[in-house]
Amino acid sequence: MTLEETLRRIVPADRSIEEEAWRRWDSIAKPLRGLGLLEEAVARIAGMTRTVEVDLSRRAVAVFCADNGVVEEGVTQTGQEVTAVVTENLSKGDTSVCKMARVAHADVFPVDIGVKCAVTGENILPRKVAHGTRNMTKGPAMTREETVKALEVGIDLMQDLKQQGYRIVATGEMGIGNTTTSSAVASVLLGLPPEEVTGRGAGLSSEGLARKRLAVRRAIACNAPDPSDAFDVLQKVGGLDLAGMAGAFLGGAAMQMPVVIDGFISAVAALLAARMCPAAVDYMLASHVSGEPAARLLLQELGLKPFLTANMTLGEGTGAVAALPLLDMACAVYGTMRTFEQISIEPYQPLH
Numbered sequence: 001m002t003l004e005e006t007l008r009r010i011v012p013a014d015r016s017i018e019e020e021a022w023r024r025w026d027s028i029a030k031p032l033r034g035l036g037l038l039e040e041a042v043a044r045i046a047g048m049t050r051t052v053e054v055d056l057s058r059r060a061v062a063v064f065c066a067d068n069g070v071v072e073e074g075v076t077q078t079g080q081e082v083t084a085v086v087t088e089n090l091s092k093g094d095t096s097v098c099k100m101a102r103v104a105h106a107d108v109f110p111v112d113i114g115v116k117c118a119v120t121g122e123n124i125l126p127r128k129v130a131h132g133t134r135n136m137t138k139g140p141a142m143t144r145e146e147t148v149k150a151l152e153v154g155i156d157l158m159q160d161l162k163q164q165g166y167r168i169v170a171t172g173e174m175g176i177g178n179t180t181t182s183s184a185v186a187s188v189l190l191g192l193p194p195e196e197v198t199g200r201g202a203g204l205s206s207e208g209l210a211r212k213r214l215a216v217r218r219a220i221a222c223n224a225p226d227p228s229d230a231f232d233v234l235q236k237v238g239g240l241d242l243a244g245m246a247g248a249f250l251g252g253a254a255m256q257m258p259v260v261i262d263g264f265i266s267a268v269a270a271l272l273a274a275r276m277c278p279a280a281v282d283y284m285l286a287s288h289v290s291g292e293p294a295a296r297l298l299l300q301e302l303g304l305k306p307f308l309t310a311n312m313t314l315g316e317g318t319g320a321v322a323a324l325p326l327l328d329m330a331c332a333v334y335g336t337m338r339t340f341e342q343i344s345i346e347p348y349q350p351l352h
């Protein structure tokens with residue numbers, strides 16, 4: 001589906017079905033609203049999917065893998081080659097998110113949306129838009145065409161996953177340097193200075209952090225992205241990984257399917273999607289608050305409340321996957337627990 005058609009298709013979640021789900025929650029024999037945000041998530045999923053019978057039996061993690069040209073500026077602790085290695089390991093079940101996804105019964109879909117070199121792996125989805133992005137401190141990271149294509153990779157993947165019977169999708173990414181691009185996008189979209197929204201990513205040294213902040217500042221100065229135009233911001237100081245994820249949020253909303261935000265990078269992609277189409281937020285679920293400095297601000301800006309504060313800064317979709325077992329537990333109560341009425345009637349049942 002094209003980006004334009006996707007944006008046209010997105011409509012708000014169904015509030016009346018969400019209300020019906022709340023009525024069911026409130027009838028269950030337990031302290032009223034006792035499962036807090038978990039109840040809210042289940043009710044919201046009912047509204048997203050247009051049914052009070054919430055079913056999260058099949059779940060996927062979409063991991064968008066791409067390289068970011070800005071690594072030339074010395075903004076990361078490890079080299080660019082790590083992107084390709086971890087992408088291939090994603091296909092072998094040998095990365096952190098794969099281990100966690102096994103526990104949470106989620107299927108991992110690694111997507112090569114722009115890894116610099118060729119990657120091989122049985123289940124890597126070959127969707128390379130470009131061999132990495134350009135260095136955003138010297139000009140736009142992507143062309144308009146590349147940006148549209150990468151957004152559409154995310155959109156189309158959500159359409160495919162829905163057709164395959166998946167009910168909820170966790171978003172993940174793998175792309176060395178993508179906390180630098182994410183910080184640049186966050187700085188522009190939140191209207192905050194780069195220093196306030198730039199952290200250590202995957203364990204950067206203090207010296208590296210100073211270079212990273214400067215690179216974010218230079219990228220914004222060089223490209224002058226328009227803060228009121230999310231597409232322009234994404235194209236100039238974003239990346240293929242961010243674009244794929246933003247597309248997944250838009251595609252999920254168009255497919256009326258819940259999409260789980262992971263950490264900082266994923267929340268930046270979610271905000272890009274939200275600025276392109278505000279109703280898309282109705283289909284997003286927050287999972288955790290990343291340890292990156294702008295993580296909480298981004299979720300506040302989206303108006304979403306996370307379940308976990310675990311100081312995680314791993315990426316790959318690990319935080320989003322960590323939220324799935326919590327949702328399963330909430331669904332078990334919502335779907336199988338007896339109501340006040342059933343409980344109060346029971347003592348009056350004739351004995352036999």
Ligand SMILES: Cc1cc2ncn([C@H]3O[C@H](COP(=O)(O)O)[C@@H](O)[C@H]3O)c2cc1C
Nearest residue numbers: 076173174175176177178179201202315316
């Ligand atoms: C071995 C390894 C595995 C990872 N898995 C996720 N990330 C995480 O770190 C990267 C972002 O941090 P930065 O912007 O500092 O490069 C992303 O790939 C993210 O998913 C990893 C990073 C490394 C080194």
Ligand SMILES: O=C(O)c1cccnc1
Nearest residue numbers: 201263264265290314315
């Ligand atoms: O919060 C994140 O998404 C994150 C932070 C650091 C490194 N990788 C991912």
